[in-house]
Amino acid sequence: MRAISLGLRLALLGLVCITLALGVAFVGLSSLFNSHVERRAEAELTVHFDQLLGGLTVAGAGVTAGAPLSDPRFQRVYGGLYWQIDTADGQSRSRSLWDGVLETGKGTGPSFTRISGPQGEDLLARSQQIALPAALGGGAARVVVAMDAASIDAAGQEFIRDMLPYLLVLELVLIAAGVAQIYLGLRPLQALRTRVGHLRRGKAARMGAGWPSEVQPLAAEVDALLDQHEQEVRLAQHRASDLAHGLKTPLQALLGEAARLDASGQGQAARSINDLVARMRRQVDFELMRTRAQRGTSDLRKVAQGVLSVLARVPEAETLVLENTIPADLTVALPPEELAELLGAITENAVRHAAAEVLLQAKAVGDQIAITICDDGPGLPDDQRERLLSRGARLDESGEGSGLGLAIAQSIIARRGGRLDLSNRPGGGLSVRLTLPIRQSR
The missing domain is CATH 3.30.450 (Beta-Lactamase)
Known part of the structure; x- marks a missing residue:
């Protein structure tokens, strides 16, 4: 159609x-x-x-x-x-x-x-x-x-000449009445659109009742679809939780094997296994976090400061200035753990490539918050932006790291109805812009 x-x-x-x-x-x-x-x-x-x-x-x-x-x-x-x-x-x-x-x-x-x-x-x-x-x-x-x-x-001709202006006026009145009727008749559809937007942004849980009889069946179908979706999400979370817990035992066994290798003088192999286990544990912990209760809000500046405090201890940050200019009154619709994971993934990448400084900024834009994480590193070639956001891709293939950080961040952003954009700074370096909702999303 x-x-x-x-x-x-x-x-x-x-x-x-x-x-x-x-x-x-x-x-x-x-x-x-x-x-x-x-x-x-x-x-x-x-x-x-x-x-x-x-x-x-x-x-x-x-x-x-x-x-x-x-x-x-x-x-x-x-x-x-x-x-x-x-x-x-x-x-x-x-x-x-x-x-x-x-x-x-x-x-x-x-x-x-x-x-x-x-x-x-x-x-x-x-x-x-x-x-x-x-x-x-x-x-x-x-x-x-x-x-x-x-x-x-x-x-008869005189009657027609006299009647035509009145018919024209009557047509205009009827058209105006028709426009008013269409406007009033379609208002429930506008209200339906507004309610769907509220559902998407977390301002409403369901379509609810009270709709006109022609619209109520559609609202009921949307509510049924939401119920089905939530049930499927809960089942998927349970499966992911079972899988993540099931991986913990093999990972612990690998750590034990690494300890025996280290004790036998094979330190390089032991360190490689420990590094691999650390990466896998991070991914497992992330999946476990996703399966827990995921609703809540966070003080953006406080969480960002915590992330910077942790990253300040890594060797790459010893010569860097880590600056947090985020205002103290901004609240984001993410639990603290998930927000820390998101900011940590982006900021860690910035620390790894920065030359002298890493800067965190944020401001409210309507019902969303725009967070910008900047570094003064080499920046990002235009032809590598999409590849960098793919799961496991890394800008510096020779360095350490799993390459999961930006992909995990993108996963969190997409699930929360936000946006992640990459751009090069005019003076050099990479700027990562995160757009997140202020209110809860479902």
Whole structure:
């Protein structure tokens, strides 16, 4: 499915429906008004027709209107109102027809039709065949009274011109109402998005109830997925804990073997085994730490100072300045042990490559804390940044160390919803930027 905004879809659909509805209303109202005007015209023609019948008189061999009809248009040539009487003995017509003749039709009952006028114009005509009384000579006569239909059509056009602005205003009002309806209707989705963000940042534990009936099933599915995920995480933690504890006995046995080698004069082999065991123990301790309760907060400056105090004792730090400029009021959403592991992994690498100083800085950025660990060492070639973050990769392959430090740090950062960035300092050296949440994440 194409990623089109739901609000835009609803807006376009609403616009189409509003336009179609107003179009139907326009056609219907126009037709209704035209029908109403035509009925009024037919009523007027009926009045003239009755006046004409009431004043019939004998004139020569035929019949005609005994007196002029009340509307002066019958007396004005091509005045727009016409009458005509056809009998077997002859024809009589209004002065307004002049030398023109009207179509009389063939039906016997009253009918209203459109016919052509004396100048070819469109006329609305009422025609009917009547039986003449004996006083008028008897027999049958067809009587036609007609009026110019231009006034009827003009009234319809004027109505359309008057109606269009109101329809336009109505469309704008309906569009505004539709926009408001879409906004209010989609607010639960915005609230859903906000709650999911709170879940990700640890501000909420579950989606909960109280959602509209259309959204509640989705919220329930998300909560069920979170429950399942937490259960799987707990099982994985138990398996990792069992594995880490299971490795401790073989490691202890290796230390015993190293002691026997040392006692037998094989000191180099013993030191190699001890170094290997130390690395493996660090990884085991890290995995055990991950399986314990992992929620809590830490005083960032205090933990960082503890890390620097430990690293100050290593040989590489004897000639270095280790400076901690982190403010005292910053709290990070990591347990102290995990934060120390994170800072230790990065700072240890900085101490190993620094020439004269290692600097720790931090500042709050919104709901996150940005920690920067800088050194003045050789820096990092651009083509080695991604490789350095891979598990076990090292910048200096000839030096000591397992290469797990940065990869472990990246693992902690990813699990806590943070970010790790590497960049070279303008004056030389490497800058590692850690972005961590202030609040708890799940």
